[in-house]
Amino acid sequence: MNIFKRSVFRIYQKILHLSMYFLPFKEPLLFEGETSVEEMCKHLRIKNINKLFIVTDENIIGFDFFKETLNILQENKISVEIFSDVKPNPSIQLIEVAYQKYKEDKYDGLFAIGGGSAIDLAKGIGIRFTHPNKTLQSRKGILKVLKKQPLLIAMPTTAGTGSEATVACVVTDEETNEKYAINDPVLIPKIACLNPKTCLELPQTITATTGIDALTHAVEAYIGGSNTKKTKRMAKEAIQGINDNLLDSYHNGNDLQVRMNMLKASYQAGVAFTRAYVGNIHALAHQLGGMYHVPHGLANAVLMPYVLKYYQEKAYKKLSELYLVIDNKANPKEEKENSIQFISWIRLMNKEMNIPEKFDLDVSEESLLKMSQRAYKEANPLYPVPMIFEVNDFLKIYKQAIQKAN
């Protein structure tokens, strides 16, 4: 990349980083633990919240925790309408359907119960509700929502996307197969309810891939150039939590404490990346999600080792610092060795959780180029990554990570 272009991108990122200090990054009001729904409902009663629009998917409505949540809402005289058609990678077309239902009646807020898809879909409803004459496509990018949103409560059922803590609403356009984010601090949910019972029935593969998604958030936030003291601390705590709990939650999913710890780690990673951004791993992953419906967590899990290795000396220092979080006996001066060990740690976790090293996809040269161009557009100039990628860098990584990249 020529020096002029790189300098322009870096200046853009610097200005954005500084301007973030003036934006209202308000963390959600947090309710945690097995009794979090009861405590939250007490709070809602005090705030005179009487009617909520629940956004979820058809699997979740069959789970015990969902029925229990409905009972607690009913005991607190909070009535609900349930929209249970959420699908993975929520489309702007589906958000439109949900929004039309939401505006038929008067609600005190939205209650998203699910993974990132449900929470993002609920955010999308809020955006449409406050911009009835604007399309979601027109809000793509940063700071294009701006208006105060309806009350949004998020109860994540995976640990996870961190969407309960973030400014991002990630949507897919079914017509163009393009996946992109709408980012605005007004999209941070007002309330997050971290209830470990929600994760008890998660299949192992979802526990694995969503857990690595949380790890990717923490890693990309930390190695990027837009950190604050708080985002660094949050990212490190998230990595510590993931190191201590992810494999346990994969092998022993019925352990409520381990599930709670992973929800907390995912939340902390969310707080970190919503301020410090993600990076090239996410830019690459989003295109695989948009064009080939690769689940987001799986995409990140496969891609992360390739991208971190590709950064080489540009990321040694930061990756070494992260390695010290999980191995306090490592020598801080051995930055290169520590960063190699950190990447190995990710590979080993992937392996233990049966995450493949490559995508089993057959992708034409033309599609690879299209994804690379889209990844370039997503990442630049926005993401404060350790190394700014050209289209060709994205292309190389896709070729390394895809089994049949023709």
Ligand SMILES: [Fe+2]
């Ligand atoms: Fe993510």
